[in-house]
Amino acid sequence: MGRYTRKLFSRRKIYDLERTNEIFVKAMRENAIFHFEHNADYKRILDEASFNPRDIQSMEDLFQLPFIPTLYYKHHEMFSMSLKRMPIKATSSGTSGMRSKIGMDIKSLWYGFKMVVRTFKYHKLWSLRPVTYIIFGYEPHKSNQAGIAKTANGFTFVAPSRKKVFAIKYTKDGYVVDLERVKQALIEADKKHRPVRTIGFPAYTYFLLKEMKSEGIRLKLHKKSKITIGGGWKQFYAEKVDKESFYALVKEVLGVKDTNCVEFFGAVEHPILYTDCRHHHFHIPVYSRVVIRDIDTLEPLPHGQMGLINLMTPMVKATPLLSVMTDDLGILHNEGCKCGEKSPWLEIIGRVGIKDITTCAAGAEKLLDL
Amino acid sequence: MILYQGEIFTDELQMKLIDQLKIDCYQTINHSEELNTMEVINACDILARKVKAGEYNDIILPLLTEFDIPYDYFIESIPMFEKDSLIKKCEIELGNNFEHLPDLDKDNRRKICPLGILFHIAAGNVDVLPAYSVIEGLLAGNINILKLPSGDRGMSVKLLSELINIEPKLKNYIYVFDVPSTETETLKIFADIADAIIVWGGDVAVKAARSMASVNTKIIEWGHKLSFAYATLDASEKDLKRLAGHIAMTNQVLCSSCQGIFVDSKNMDQVKSFAKKFFDILVEESKKHKLVSLGMRGKNTIEIYNAKLEQHETHQVIYDEKGMSVIVSDDHELELSMLFRNVWVKSLPREIIIEKIKPHKNHLQTASLLCNKEDVSELSDKLAKAGIIRVTKAGDMSRIIVGESHDGKYALREYSRIVELAKTT
Known part of the structure; x- marks a missing residue:
């Protein structure tokens, strides 16, 4: 079990979609069968849709595989193996207060590790030179299980760390934002001519840069x-900042070229x-496929059209994450890219239903994820 | 952006101005002549006419589109600010002789005085609302400190500075700051200066206001509310259509918007067939209104899909199409809908109206009645006893009438006090 998934995650060319389509379908098939046999709730969902995972033969069949909205994981603990076998139980950052509970098994983590190693190598992110890390996120603490905190800290092993500065520090009174410290760390790194790596939500980075600019x-x-x-541009909707002006600000205040700005x-x-x-x-890397679905009918849309982003990957065995419906709107582009990669690219337009913050109906704040 | 005594300042000067605020407010109370209600009314009247004539359309129209506020609804609300309406409002809320109250007895006279200084914490749901709140404060003669809601597009400052241009006397009575809700220390300074905090917004905002106020600061809450329709099985097709039209027009986002329909029946089969009938009407009526925004339709399509995945646990019956739905549940709970043309339908026999609705207390607002004439009086009475503020006809849930109460209270009365003065003998 898991033979095709292992193969998929062993591919060296991480954007070679065409030549991995067949193996992707087979890996999805074996992952679907695994969850179907080990997760009663998942089996029910497929049964209700009269979908037999053994029938998966093609990419088109995968379009028919019932997807699960992220919302569903927030209400249901969907585990396909015993909790003891999951070294990591991550929760989403859950601005609305509801959090997804997702389990990760050791094999999935190993696949994830290989994926990260290859991806960073491709994007030339590994470095032996010690750097100052500025993390626009939470200082790790046992009270914070959010996936983003784990990722941010884990990321500091990509290059040796000279110093780590967290924008949101853990103090005895809980988490406190301390942008002043971050600013001082940046100025110090500049004086001492040391490379810096910043990691975190674009919004925090943006606000700090704006403040530095005004000073x-x-x-x-x-x-x-x-x-x-990484972590999305969600907080930007009110500010209406586009990526170009963000990169221009980085260039102006920090003197870092936009080709050295990397987004995850x-x-x-x-x-x-x-x-x-x-x-x-x-x-889109070989490890996943993206389906854009019509907002009214949920049917797959052709490239270039905007719709709901449905993400597929056979990576995880602990929780059936093989076809997930996000709350994001996006477009899958297939018109080629100047970087030379043929793999289609995903443009994320933003969260559904975040814009219309106009209600005075009681309780709506939670519903609209404000 | 800060508006301080008629001048606009950038946020950098915030701390300096806040240091001066209490002194300036007290100075106004100490030395200025009292604010005359008629002067405020005249200024509002001129401003309302300018708005109506389209002078501010360049800022107003994009906001209406962005916030999905129907143009007609907006235009309908303008006369609220015209002279006759405002005079009527003052007379209804403060009494016919609000400017010269009759004496209490032969030795004591009475007058209506402002509370003094109001601190308005405005909500971000409608951009004209913060300015409206300040105008109510002015009508009662108060000095007003306004904290803008996050995401304010400058509409409030624009309208209020226009008002000051029309009536320069108002400049000492209006202070607008753009302080985020997270800056609790600054907000506490405002709260300490103020005689009362006027808070608009959801439960979170109301709780925050309560926590920052000292015991001798009055809190006036205009919280978020829930509204619904109550229908008997013989509700007319015409009423169902009008209700569906109201739902499609307001997209259920107003406090007074219908979130769902309670049906006067225990029989779930009857409730289900009522729901199906209403769904078909909703789909038809919806065609007469602007499409719901893509983002909201997308959000609801996913939520309806999710509700279907959970149907084996919830036993809901779901009728849906293109992000629109009517969902039958087997409980009797009043709750928020998914909004944007998604309605719940539940059984609520009239015998249990009070038992099921009353626990929602301060969240209750409007209920529309869809029933026979014979039932109106009994059902209205039950709904009123259960805590509903307004019982309306099917399509009138969000109607605006000059002099109506706000969530069952009169704002101007809340913002004033009666002072009794012994006559000199």
Whole structure:
């Protein structure tokens, strides 16, 4: 069991979709059968849709495989193996207070590790030179199980760390935002000519840079510095900042070129690492496939049309994450990219239903995830 | 952006101005002549006419589109700010002789005085709302400190500075700050200066206001509310259509919008066939209104799909199409719907209206009645006893009438006090 998944996660060319379609379908088939046989709730969902995972033969069949909305994981603990076999139980950052509970088995973690190693290698993110890490996120603490905190700290092993500075520190009174410290750390790294890597939500990075700009601070960070962001642009909807002006601000305040700005995208419910290319496109790696679905009918849409993002991967055995419906709207582009990769790329437009914050009906704050 | 005594400042000056705020407010109370209600009314009247004439359409129209507020609904609300309406409002809320109250007895006279200083914490749901709140404060003669809601597009500052331009006397009575809700220390300073905190918003905002107020600060809450329809099985097709039209027009986002329908029956088969009938009507009526935004339709399509995955546990009956739904549940709970043309239908025999609705207490607002004439009086009475503020006809749930109460209370009365003065003999 898991033979095709292992093969898929052993591929060296991480964006060679065409030549992995067959193996992807087979890996999905074996993953679907595994969950079907080990997870009663998942079996019920497939049975209700009269879908037999053994019938999966093609990509088209995968379009028919019932997907599970992220919302469903928030209400149901869907585990396909005993909890003892899961070294990690991650929760999503859950701004609405509801969190997905997702289990990860050792094999999935191993696949994930291989994926990260290959992806970072492709994107030239590994470095032996010690760097100052600025983490626009939570300092790890046992009270915080959020996936993003785990990822952010885990990421600090990509290059040797000289120093780690967390924007959100854990104090005896709980978590406290301390952007002043981050600012000082950036200025110090600039003076001492040390490479910096920043990691975290774009919004925090953006607000700090804006403040530094208004204070007239202009740095020229070491050319090996990288600004990495992840966790979504959700907080930006009110500010209406587009990525271009974000990169322009990074250049102006920190002196870091936009080709050294790297963005990641991923979700607890879909633990695949998407990394943008130098033209800032999220190409689809071999480990996953993306289906864009019509917002009214949920039918798959052709490339270039906007719809709901449905993400598929056979990576995980502990929880049936093989076809997940996100709350995001996006477009899958297949018109080629100047970076040379042929794999289609995903443009994320934003969360559904976040814009219309206009209600005074009681209880709606939670519902609209404000 | 800060509006302080008629001048606009950038946020950098916030701390400096806040340091001065209490002194300036007290100075106004100490030295300025009292704010005359008629002067406020005249200024509002001029402003309302300018709005109606389309002078601010360049900012207003995009906001209406963005917030999905129907243009007609907006236009309908403008006369609320015109002279006759405001005079009527003052007379209804404060009494016909609000400017010259009759004496209490031969030795004591009375007058209506403002509370003094109001601190308005506005909600972000409608952009004109913060300005409206301040205008109510002014009508009662108060000094107003307004905390803008996050995501304010400058509409409040624009309208209020126009008001000051029209009536310069108002400049000492209006202070607007753009302080985020997270800056509790600053908000506490405002709360300490103010005689009362006016809080608009959901339970979270109301709780926050309660926690920042000292015991001698009055809190006036305009919280979020829930509204619904109550139908008997013989509800007319015409009423069902009007209700469906109201749901499609308001997209269920207003406090007074219908979230769902309670049916006066114990029989679930009857409730289900009622729901199916209403669903068909909703789909038809919906066609007469603007499409729901893509994002909201997408959100609801996923939620309905999710509800179907959970049907084996919830035993819901779901009628749906393109992000629109009517969902029958077997409980009797009043709850928020998925909004944007998604309605729940539940059984609620009239005998248990009070038992099931009353626990929602302060969240209750409007109920529309879809029933025979003979039932109106009994059902209205039950709903009123259960805590409902307003019982309306099917399509009128969000109607605006000059002089109506706000969530069962009169704002101007809340913002005033009666002072009794012994006559000199």
